[in-house]
Amino acid sequence: MKIIIFYNPLKLSKDNLEQNILKPFNESGIEVLDYASAGSTLEEEQAKVADFFVVFGGDGTVLKIAEIAAIFSKPVIAVNTGNLGFLSSYSSSEIKELIEDIQKENISFSFRHLLECHVGTKKVVVLNDIVLLKSQPLGTMNVDVKLQEHTLFSFSGDGLIVSTPTGSTAYALSAGGPIIHPELNVIQLIPLAAHALNIRPFIAPPTQKIEIILKNMSKGFAYVTGDGDIIHRMEPAMSVYVTSSELTIKLAQRNGNNYLNALDKKLGFGRRFE
Numbered sequence: 001m002k003i004i005i006f007y008n009p010l011k012l013s014k015d016n017l018e019q020n021i022l023k024p025f026n027e028s029g030i031e032v033l034d035y036a037s038a039g040s041t042l043e044e045e046q047a048k049v050a051d052f053f054v055v056f057g058g059d060g061t062v063l064k065i066a067e068i069a070a071i072f073s074k075p076v077i078a079v080n081t082g083n084l085g086f087l088s089s090y091s092s093s094e095i096k097e098l099i100e101d102i103q104k105e106n107i108s109f110s111f112r113h114l115l116e117c118h119v120g121t122k123k124v125v126v127l128n129d130i131v132l133l134k135s136q137p138l139g140t141m142n143v144d145v146k147l148q149e150h151t152l153f154s155f156s157g158d159g160l161i162v163s164t165p166t167g168s169t170a171y172a173l174s175a176g177g178p179i180i181h182p183e184l185n186v187i188q189l190i191p192l193a194a195h196a197l198n199i200r201p202f203i204a205p206p207t208q209k210i211e212i213i214l215k216n217m218s219k220g221f222a223y224v225t226g227d228g229d230i231i232h233r234m235e236p237a238m239s240v241y242v243t244s245s246e247l248t249i250k251l252a253q254r255n256g257n258n259y260l261n262a263l264d265k266k267l268g269f270g271r272r273f274e
């Protein structure tokens with residue numbers, strides 16, 4: 001078995017990685033082809049021959065490697081060294097269990113759909129969401145949102161979230177959206193603080209092309225972000241285009257420790273608090 005390790009340098013030092021993570025892997029016979037800070041580039045040849053990408057960090061670190069994992073079509077095993085670690089299947093104290101599961105091929109994977117965003121000359125692929133948001137606390141933006149040329153929303157507010165099912169438990173959850181099981185392939189649109197009584201979150205099919213037009217701002221300017229990273233500054237009359245990506249990623253889930261378990265254990269979903 002060959003793996004490439006990505007890590008969050010803000011959460012894990014290179015010495016700690018080399019001492020406490022690389023060592024057990026190398027002693028187990030699992031070949032670590034390379035290890036790199038999440039978000040950095042990869043040797044194409046090594047990426048091609050790896051069996052898995054193993055990520056040490058929290059959700060944000062997983063998000064940083066989602067696109068490269070999708071491009072090389074490599075399954076992702078996330079090991080939480082962060083806080084919530086909603087997307088993680090192992091904790092950093094479970095290296096031995098992880099090694100054993102890799103050796104015994106005792107890991108199942110769930111396919112996760114991605115979004116593709118075009119704005120200006122930029123193109124990004126995201127696992128959670130694309131967010132259009134005003135850059136300062138004051139004022140509002142006027143936004144038109146089109147689905148295949150039909151204007152679905154036209155509102156004044158703070159912005160808009162376009163989320164995948166995976167992202168439905170991230171910003172979309174905080175913005176009042178429903179939880180969408182990641183086996184579904186849909187696109188969720190959630191206006192942020194829309195000043196209207198007739199606007200609700202909308203769930204679109206993956207075939208729809210979404211155009212978000214920033215009509216104007218009462219003050220300042222806006223940003224469009226992808227998985228929490230700024231993609232582009234937005235000025236009035238600029239558009240953002242979002243479609244479902246053809247790429248998907250396979251995200252490890254420990255046998256028995258599936259999505260509904262994560263909802264229960266990490267978000268306390270549906271649990272009665274005595």
Ligand SMILES: NC(=O)c1ccc[n+]([C@@H]2O[C@H](COP(=O)([O-])OP(=O)(O)OC[C@H]3O[C@@H](n4cnc5c(N)ncnc54)[C@H](O)[C@@H]3O)[C@@H](O)[C@H]2O)c1
Nearest residue numbers: 059060084085086128129166167169170171172174227228
């Ligand atoms: N008010 C909010 O809740 C808010 C605001 C901005 C961004 N975000 C989210 O943060 C994400 C970026 O994550 P980050 O860790 O780099 O930012 P971050 O450090 O600001 O963390 C945001 C929180 O969201 C959690 N999270 C991220 N993806 C998740 C998912 N798919 N399901 C459940 N929880 C998830 C993280 O664990 C963290 O607790 C963005 O994609 C966006 O969804 C949330």
Ligand SMILES: Nc1ncnc2c1ncn2[C@@H]1O[C@H](COP(=O)(O)OP(=O)(O)OP(=O)(O)O)[C@@H](O)[C@H]1O
Nearest residue numbers: 008009037038057058059060061082083084085086
């Ligand atoms: N390689 C990197 N270089 C710089 N920043 C990174 C890198 N990897 C992750 N980050 C940033 O570090 C921040 C925290 O990372 P991460 O989300 O993984 O940890 P966490 O917030 O503690 O865990 P969780 O998101 O699960 O609550 C995120 O904003 C993420 O964008």
